[in-house]
Amino acid sequence: MAEILVYVDHVDGAVRKPTLELLTLARRLGDPVAVALGNGAADTAPVLAEHGAVKVLTADAPEFAEYLVVPKVDALQAAYEAVSAGGSLAAVLVPSSAEAKEIAARLAVRIGSGVITDAVDLEAGAEGPVATQAVFAASFTTKSRVSKGTPVITVKPNSAPVEAAPAAGAVEALSVSFGALATGTKVTSRTPRESTGRPELTEAAIVVSGGRGVNGAENFAVIEALADSLGAAVGASRAAVDAGWYPHANQVGQTGKSVSPQLYIASGISGAIQHRAGMQTSKTIVAINKDAEAPIFELVDYGVVGDLFEVVPQLTDEVKTRKG
Amino acid sequence: MSLRIVVCVKYVPDATGDRHFADDLTVDRDDVDGLLSELDEYAVEQALQIAEEADDAEVTVLTVGPEDAKDALRKALSMGADKAVHVEDDDLHGSDVMGTSLVLAKAIEKTGYDVVIAGMASTDGVMGVLPAILAERLGVPQVTLLSEVKIEGGPNGKVTGRRDGDAASEQLEASLPAVVSVTDQSGEARYPSFKGIMAAKKKPVESLDLSDLDLEAEEVGLEGAWTAVDSATERPARTAGTIVKDEGEGGKQLAEFLASQKFI
Ligand SMILES: Cc1cc2nc3c(=O)[nH]c(=O)nc-3n(C[C@H](O)[C@H](O)[C@H](O)COP(=O)(O)OP(=O)(O)OC[C@H]3O[C@@H](n4cnc5c(N)ncnc54)[C@H](O)[C@@H]3O)c2cc1C
Ligand SMILES: Nc1ncnc2c1ncn2[C@@H]1O[C@H](COP(=O)(O)O)[C@@H](O)[C@H]1O
Numbered sequence: 158m159a160e161i162l163v164y165v166d167h168v169d170g171a172v173r174k175p176t177l178e179l180l181t182l183a184r185r186l187g188d189p190v191a192v193a194l195g196n197g198a199a200d201t202a203p204v205l206a207e208h209g210a211v212k213v214l215t216a217d218a219p220e221f222a223e224y225l226v227v228p229k230v231d232a233l234q235a236a237y238e239a240v241s242a243g244g245s246l247a248a249v250l251v252p253s254s255a256e257a258k259e260i261a262a263r264l265a266v267r268i269g270s271g272v273i274t275d276a277v278d279l280e281a282g283a284e285g286p287v288a289t290q291a292v293f294a295a296s297f298t299t300k301s302r303v304s305k306g307t308p309v310i311t312v313k314p315n316s317a318p319v320e321a322a323p324a325a326g327a328v329e330a331l332s333v334s335f336g337a338l339a340t341g342t343k344v345t346s347r348t349p350r351e352s353t354g355r356p357e358l359t360e361a362a363i364v365v366s367g368g369r370g371v372n373g374a375e376n377f378a379v380i381e382a383l384a385d386s387l388g389a390a391v392g393a394s395r396a397a398v399d400a401g402w403y404p405h406a407n408q409v410g411q412t413g414k415s416v417s418p419q420l421y422i423a424s425g426i427s428g429a430i431q432h433r434a435g436m437q438t439s440k441t442i443v444a445i446n447k448d449a450e451a452p453i454f455e456l457v458d459y460g461v462v463g464d465l466f467e468v469v470p471q472l473t474d475e476v477k478t479r480k481g
Numbered sequence: 482m483s484l485r486i487v488v489c490v491k492y493v494p495d496a497t498g499d500r501h502f503a504d505d506l507t508v509d510r511d512d513v514d515g516l517l518s519e520l521d522e523y524a525v526e527q528a529l530q531i532a533e534e535a536d537d538a539e540v541t542v543l544t545v546g547p548e549d550a551k552d553a554l555r556k557a558l559s560m561g562a563d564k565a566v567h568v569e570d571d572d573l574h575g576s577d578v579m580g581t582s583l584v585l586a587k588a589i590e591k592t593g594y595d596v597v598i599a600g601m602a603s604t605d606g607v608m609g610v611l612p613a614i615l616a617e618r619l620g621v622p623q624v625t626l627l628s629e630v631k632i633e634g635g636p637n638g639k640v641t642g643r644r645d646g647d648a649a650s651e652q653l654e655a656s657l658p659a660v661v662s663v664t665d666q667s668g669e670a671r672y673p674s675f676k677g678i679m680a681a682k683k684k685p686v687e688s689l690d691l692s693d694l695d696l697e698a699e700e701v702g703l704e705g706a707w708t709a710v711d712s713a714t715e716r717p718a719r720t721a722g723t724i725v726k727d728e729g730e731g732g733k734q735l736a737e738f739l740a741s742q743k744f745i
Contacts, residue, residue: 168648225644225653226613226623254647255609255626262578262610263617271579271707274608287711293500293605298714305707341622342659345641346652363744387744405628405645405666411496411604412520412665420744430496434607441742442719443735449726456719459738463727471732479736479745 159187159247160240164233164260165205165213166252170197172204174360175252175314180208182279182317186286187247189324190214192236192331194229195221199328206326208319214239214331225342226256230263232333237268237307239331246307248286250279253311261311270306277316277417277438286310294411294434314359315417350406358390358407363420364439366392366409367402368432370425370446370465374402379469380424386476392416392436394426410435424465428453445469482636484538487594488528489585489615490521490557492550493605500605505703506710507575508605510547517553521600522560522670527663528598529561529671531632539563541592545573545584551686558681559673566592570690575703582611584701586618587694595636599662601626612662622655628666632657 161183166173176191183189191210193201198215205213214236220228233249240246251261253275265272276288282302288310290299303309358364365387367380377391384391393403395410409416411431421439426432428444428451436442437456444453449462461468494500494513503509525542532538542557544550545568554565568588576584589597597619602609609626616623624630627642640659644651645666673681691698699705725734739745 225651226625230617256646258608258610259613259623259625262608262614265707266579266582266614266617271577272610273708274610291716292607292713294496296500296716297502298716299506299710300712301708301710303707304709338620338622342624342653342655344651345654347649348651349649350647406647411607412601420739420742434496441744442722443738445731445735449724454722454724457724458719458722458742459735460722460724461727461731461735462724463731467729468727468731468735471730472735473732475733475736476739476745479740 159245160190160243161187161247162236162240162249163189163191163210164249164251164257165191165193165201166254166257167193167197167201170200172201173252174319175312177204177208177319178314178317179250179252179312180205180210181320182312183250184209184322185279186281190240192233194232202326202328206324207321209322209324210326211324213326213328215328216331216333218333220335220339223344224340225344226259226263227341228335228339229260230267231335231339232331233260233264234267235333236331237264241307248308248310251309251311253313258311261309265309268306270309271303272309273301273303274311276310276312279310279312291438294430295437313415313417355384356388356390358392358414359416361390361416361418363387363389364392364409364416364418365389365422365424366394366426367397367424368394368426369396369400371397371402377403379466383422383469383473383476386473386480394432423453424469426453427451428456482537484532484535484632484636485593485595486528486532486538486540487589487592487597488524488540488542488557488562489597489599490525490542490544490553491518491603492516492544492546492553493518493603496604502713505575506713507703510549515549515552517556518600518604520602520604520665523663523665523667524598524600525557525560525562526670527630527667531630535632535635541566543585543588543592544568545581545588554686555681556673558684559678560671561677564684565686566689567686568689568694572691572698572702575706576701577706577708578606578608578611578614579707580701580705582614582618584694584696586615587696588689589615589619591689591694595657596632596640597660599660601662601664612660616660619660622659624653624655624659625662627653627661627663630661630663630667
């Protein structure tokens with residue numbers, strides 16, 4: 158059976174959910190061979206094996222943390238060469254994080270392959286994997302293929318379910334020699350993002366977002382309370398972020414995160430095209446807005462025309478009561 | 482020596498207009514109004530600020546695109562860029578990121594550069610990977626997705642900046658030449674002044690075609706693309722949902738809906 162190289166996104170050995178989703182998609186195409194790099198790489202093996210990795214190639218070196226992107230491209234290329242030497246490598250799949258996309262794209266140039274970014278689904282086709290993408294702010298759905306080289310495809314979070322599918326997951330050390338460009342961009346300091354204790358925005362099953370209608374940083378407590386009652390992540394529109402009410406890391410939309418949760422609740426957000434671009438593929442959409450003409454209502458499964466400061470706290474109380 | 486800054490700007494269909502595909506499944510750029518990608522305005526802005534800080538600098542804006550893409554160059558020139566390069570060739574139609582990046586890399590080398598500045602993503606393709614590919618092709622450091630950028634020391638100096646990632650915020654440093662990309666967090670772009678608009682009309686716009694760049698038609702365009710779009714379908718409009726007016730029970734009604742959908 159064909160082998161599929163899967164790039165593992167992890168933090169110190171803790172595998173992030175989109176990688177497990179990627180394994181589900183990879184298994185549709187062949188046998189997943191995972192590549193984990195950096196601190197804690199070997200610790201990723203058990204969970205990757207549980208989700209279908211037949212092999213886990215690992216490498217750690219100070220370069221991965223001390224320099225931007227290129228050392229990881231060198232390593233992924235080494236993995237590509239090792240596996241394709243066997244002759245049956247059918248695709249390289251990479252999660253659509255900002256860094257991993259750059260790694261994928263540079264690898265593609267090096268190995269003479271086409272690259273597709275931000276797929277939301279993948280299936281096997283007669284001429285290789287077929288990627289589904291949502292384009293133009295998700296108003297169109299396209300199906301594309303890589304027509305040259307071994308397909309390199311990046312996949313967005315929430316594109317497939319996480320499924321248990323135990324496999325061997327044998328750990329093998331990958332030998333990597335870094336090229337001249339690997340040390341080109343030095344990371345001179347790194348400040349980890351503080352954890353809020355809430356789910357990761359792009360991975361959450363429910364996202365509760367606030368916009369300009371929230372009208373102040375302190376008022377975001379109302380949005381956070383609803384989010385916490387539902388176990389949801391908190392998002393914000395660019396207007397709310399630009400006003401300094403909420404961090405940019407939580408921005409949903411074209412220049413923020415794109416999310417595709419089971420449930421998206423927009424409060425005090427008008428629904429501009431750039432905001433839609435980041436949330437339009439959510440399964441169920443709910444909005445609270447005092448303007449009945451707000452374009453967000455064109456998208457909703459359920460909408461309440463009203464003041465968010467009345468509706469949201471009432472909803473939060475009701476959720477808490479129902480959840481007991 | 483003058484610091485040579487090349488800014489990559491893309492001409493894109495207006496996101497607020499009715500964007501769609503042409504019959505050959507390429508982005509329709511004829512029927513839809515286009516403009517300078519808003520995200521590339523941030524790149525132009527940072528280039529101008531860097532040039533203002535430097536003792537001596539020259540800002541060239543570069544685009545690969547159809548005839549109308551001149552509008553994007555004019556806008557960037559009216560913001561304050563010094564000159565423009567337009568790569569235009571019928572054989573470029575349908576190029577994917579590999580083709581476009583190849584052409585841009587050749588044009589950048591031909592123009593001469595100490596730093597290339599790009600936007601974080603184009604507002605039509607939204608891949609966000611072209612700057613990384615350019616760095617790979619040019620064989621220089623990649624210093625991308627910066628929300629803050631500084632260049633010191635002229636053409637032989639260095640670039641530093643802050644990259645706000647998912648898990649951490651990183652401070653980066655590389656020596657020139659380098660490829661930089663900036664996010665929309667890097668600072669508001671200036672509006673062209675009346676004087677700027679008038680001055681832009683007299684600024685030089687160099688036109689290049691594939692032969693000027695020693696490229697063959699087969700290397701670019703739809704034929705030369707390394708990816709193929711097989712279909713594009715308009716997403717069905719979401720079926721109209723229920724909309725209620727809050728008469729005091731809106732929160733409870735919403736909870737009822739969420740319960741019916743098994744969210745609570
Ligand atoms: C290149 C580019 C990229 C962009 N990227 C993004 C992006 O990534 N994400 C993004 O969100 N935007 C983005 N934008 C901005 C976008 O165009 C909109 O300006 C922005 O989404 C508006 O945010 P908003 O809906 O919160 O504010 P507004 O459009 O001002 O809407 C506020 C809404 O709140 C309602 N409201 C006010 N008070 C209350 C109340 N008490 N109760 C209930 N409702 C109330 C109002 O009726 C109104 O509908 C981008 C723009 C550009 C040009
Ligand atoms: N045709 C083009 N001409 C000039 N610059 C481009 C072109 N396409 C993309 N770019 C640059 O590359 C950046 C990222 O584009 P993309 O990877 O396509 O999202 C943009 O913000 C531009 O700076």
